[in-house]
Amino acid sequence: MLLSGSDILVKTLIEQGCDTVFGYPGGQILNVYDSLYNHQDEINHVLTAHEQGATHAADGYARTTGKVGVVISTSGPGATNLVTGIATAYLDSVPMVAICGNVPTGQIGTDSFQEIDITGITLPITKHNYFVGKVEDLADTIREAFKLAKSGRPGPVLIDVPKDVQVAKCDYTQQPPVVKDEAFAAKELRIQEAAKYINACKKPLIYFGGGLITSEAQDEMLELADKIDAPIGCSLMGLSAIPTDHPRFLGMQGMHGHFASSMAMHNADLIISLGVRFNDRVTGNRQKFARGAKIVHIDVDGSELCKTVNAACGLRGDVKLTLQQLLPLINKSEKPEWAAKVNALKEEEESYLDNREGLTPRRAIMTLNKYLGENTAVCTDVGQHQMWSAQNLVFKKPRRFASSGGLGTMGYGFGAAIGAAYGTGERSVLVTGDGSFVMNMNELTTAVRYHIPVVILLLNNGVLGMVRPCPTLLYDKHYSNSVLDNKMDFAAFAKAVGADGVTVDTPEDLDAALKTAFTAEGPYVINCMIGKDEFVLPMLPPNGSMDDIITKLEVEL
Amino acid sequence: MNRYTLAILVRNQFGVMNRLTSMFRRRQFNISSLSASETESDKYSRLTFTFDGTENGKQQLINQLYKLPDVYAIKELLTDNSISREVMLIKLKNDSKTRSEIYAAADAFKAETIDYTKDSIVLQLIGTAATMDDFIALMSEYTILEICRSGTASIEKGGATLRQNLML
Numbered sequence: 001m002l003l004s005g006s007d008i009l010v011k012t013l014i015e016q017g018c019d020t021v022f023g024y025p026g027g028q029i030l031n032v033y034d035s036l037y038n039h040q041d042e043i044n045h046v047l048t049a050h051e052q053g054a055t056h057a058a059d060g061y062a063r064t065t066g067k068v069g070v071v072i073s074t075s076g077p078g079a080t081n082l083v084t085g086i087a088t089a090y091l092d093s094v095p096m097v098a099i100c101g102n103v104p105t106g107q108i109g110t111d112s113f114q115e116i117d118i119t120g121i122t123l124p125i126t127k128h129n130y131f132v133g134k135v136e137d138l139a140d141t142i143r144e145a146f147k148l149a150k151s152g153r154p155g156p157v158l159i160d161v162p163k164d165v166q167v168a169k170c171d172y173t174q175q176p177p178v179v180k181d182e183a184f185a186a187k188e189l190r191i192q193e194a195a196k197y198i199n200a201c202k203k204p205l206i207y208f209g210g211g212l213i214t215s216e217a218q219d220e221m222l223e224l225a226d227k228i229d230a231p232i233g234c235s236l237m238g239l240s241a242i243p244t245d246h247p248r249f250l251g252m253q254g255m256h257g258h259f260a261s262s263m264a265m266h267n268a269d270l271i272i273s274l275g276v277r278f279n280d281r282v283t284g285n286r287q288k289f290a291r292g293a294k295i296v297h298i299d300v301d302g303s304e305l306c307k308t309v310n311a312a313c314g315l316r317g318d319v320k321l322t323l324q325q326l327l328p329l330i331n332k333s334e335k336p337e338w339a340a341k342v343n344a345l346k347e348e349e350e351s352y353l354d355n356r357e358g359l360t361p362r363r364a365i366m367t368l369n370k371y372l373g374e375n376t377a378v379c380t381d382v383g384q385h386q387m388w389s390a391q392n393l394v395f396k397k398p399r400r401f402a403s404s405g406g407l408g409t410m411g412y413g414f415g416a417a418i419g420a421a422y423g424t425g426e427r428s429v430l431v432t433g434d435g436s437f438v439m440n441m442n443e444l445t446t447a448v449r450y451h452i453p454v455v456i457l458l459l460n461n462g463v464l465g466m467v468r469p470c471p472t473l474l475y476d477k478h479y480s481n482s483v484l485d486n487k488m489d490f491a492a493f494a495k496a497v498g499a500d501g502v503t504v505d506t507p508e509d510l511d512a513a514l515k516t517a518f519t520a521e522g523p524y525v526i527n528c529m530i531g532k533d534e535f536v537l538p539m540l541p542p543n544g545s546m547d548d549i550i551t552k553l554e555v556e557l
Numbered sequence: 558m559n560r561y562t563l564a565i566l567v568r569n570q571f572g573v574m575n576r577l578t579s580m581f582r583r584r585q586f587n588i589s590s591l592s593a594s595e596t597e598s599d600k601y602s603r604l605t606f607t608f609d610g611t612e613n614g615k616q617q618l619i620n621q622l623y624k625l626p627d628v629y630a631i632k633e634l635l636t637d638n639s640i641s642r643e644v645m646l647i648k649l650k651n652d653s654k655t656r657s658e659i660y661a662a663a664d665a666f667k668a669e670t671i672d673y674t675k676d677s678i679v680l681q682l683i684g685t686a687a688t689m690d691d692f693i694a695l696m697s698e699y700t701i702l703e704i705c706r707s708g709t710a711s712i713e714k715g716g717a718t719l720r721q722n723l724m725l
Contacts, residue, residue, distance in 0.1 A: 128626045303620035
């Protein structure tokens with residue numbers, strides 16, 4: 001069938017199982033938008049307020065569905081606006097295909113209007129990228145991009161399509177969706193070696209991340225934990241993989257992780273890490289990190305093994321397949337002493353919990369928990385609210401938490417919540433702060449346009465809370481540009497763009513507002529006033545170890 | 558610190574070298590020598606590069622290289638199982654006082670004269686990187702006007718080829 005490049009592009013997306021794309025039109029991508037118009041019964045396009053919001057939406061869609069998220073933009077500024085979203089997806093291993101238009105091939109390299117070298121710009125933040133020089137290569141390039149995006153350790157792939165390639169015609173034959181590269185288990189010898197370490201340990205801790213969700217290895221991990229009587233902790237990216245109330249689960253680890261979880265890791269003699277890297281937010285000072293522990297590290301990306309911390313045994317392979325081969329080699333054992341120690345840590349953690357009266361951040365998240373359905377996706381921005389969410393949200397199902405972990409992108413959440421609503425087909429939740437929300441609040445117009453039910457819980461403390469504690473603790477209270485003190489009425493803003501919203505400052509009012517928000521037809525903003533001096537605790541001071549963990553605040557504010 | 562030599566087979570396409578060097582730069586791998594050329598097949602280009610680092614650093618570099626879709630095969634070449642050669646062009650000041658000494662050294666190193674003017678001599682030298690270093694050290698007694706080195710080209714001894722390591 002002889003088709004134009006733009007038709008081929010859209011038909012190949014449909015062929016690859018893509019039903020929803022996010023994007024923003026412009027001069028050099030108009031042909032593709034015309035094709036999208038002609039195929040609107042088969043593929044849904046969501047117009048965002050800004051290309052950055054579109055990438056985050058594609059990201060939120062991908063994280064909640066496990067499918068490849070697709071974003072489309074024009075050349076030049078449209079393409080550069082994708083950069084933060086692509087980098088966010090890259091650092092968190094989210095499968096994404098970003099497609100942008102470019103000036104006709106004859107004009108490439110001449111600094112034409114809205115021409116930019118986007119393949120050059122995105123080189124370090126994509127798994128791979130393509131400049132499609134001729135229409136004959138277009139369909140196969142898109143197929144290859146989908147395959148790359150979802151194979152192995154997933155990530156974003158960018159395709160740059162010049163205008164003349166969109167116009168030119170060639171033959172198109174529909175093909176089945178590409179399948180991922182076949183997953184493989186780690187080498188047998190390594191698995192035997194890992195089994196030796198695991199069978200010899202006395203104080204094991206299982207530590208998992210987003211890779212466990214990608215590999216869908218939850219059952220195998222829980223079987224291993226039961227077999228060796230091990231507690232389980234995770235990174236921010238691992239949250240929602242297993243139910244929060246699972247008896248072996250201690251919660252998130254690291255700088256603002258759960259006390260018991262971080263301390264168990266610190267005291268373990270063996271850390272079994274599954275699809276997770278040892279980010280500095282987790283380890284703190286690497287020289288002092290879990291000094292008594294050996295590490296058995298399973299990851300599909302070999303470059304993560306021994307990258308930041310030395311693993312006694314590094315296994316490159318799919319987590320699920322590797323665990324399946326490992327499990328029969330593991331002896332069942334009980335470790336009552338270690339279990340008692342972990343229980344004592346949990347009890348100690350209880351004593352640190354924030355049980356103050358009034359509208360505290362923790363109470364706000366706990367109130368939100370009451371309204372979350374099994375299938376509700378919660379997205380966050382970046383800052384204190386993100387950590388309070390990570391610490392206190394109760395998850396029931398995998399892929400129901402989306403947060404920018406690696407890049408720490410303020411402004412990520414709203415786009416992600418829009419994508420998550422499409423991904424789950426349900427109301428989604430955005431927990432945000434007054435700093436992050438203002439970065440991309442333009443996307444409220446998108447949510448209004450499409451009647452997307454997003455509950456926005458904005459924890460408003462009037463300051464950039466995550467950077468504020470540093471001056472308080474380390475910089476002689478020099479609050480350099482961290483006090484926002486916006487005079488903005490967020491509820492009025494919501495109304496101004498056609499949504500609805502309310503400001504609350506008591507737990508009772510928050511509860512009532514959430515009740516309204518969870519029945520609203522479109523987006524609903526809850527401007528939740530909290531104190532400006534709220535801290536995220538526990539806190540690992542920069543470059544500290546778990547020995548330095550701050551569980552109570554003793555500084556005078 | 559050890560010196561390592563890696564031979565890499567990559568897709569023969571514009572921009573591939575940029576992808577590799579961009580990765581070296583952003584992960585702070587310092588490459589001491591790099592040579593690139595087309596191969597027996599027009600599908601592949603071959604790169605040889607040497608760098609100084611630790612065993613861990615080398616492994617990390619290999620792991621990162623494997624993640625690039627344009628990289629087809631990587632092999633570490635060890636001194637006892639491979640042959641390495643480099644070409645150097647060295648331009649020296651031509652003056653009557655030092656000419657005979659320069660030529661005595663050139664003869665000893667089997668360097669060839671490829672350009673000769675009344676002010677300058679250009680010598681071509683083929684050998685290992687260490688030979689080049691030795692010759693440069695010797696010539697530093699005189700006036701070196703310019704040096705251009707090709708970077709090391711390395712190949713395995715015997716019948717083994719890099720293409721046998723292709724990742725499918």
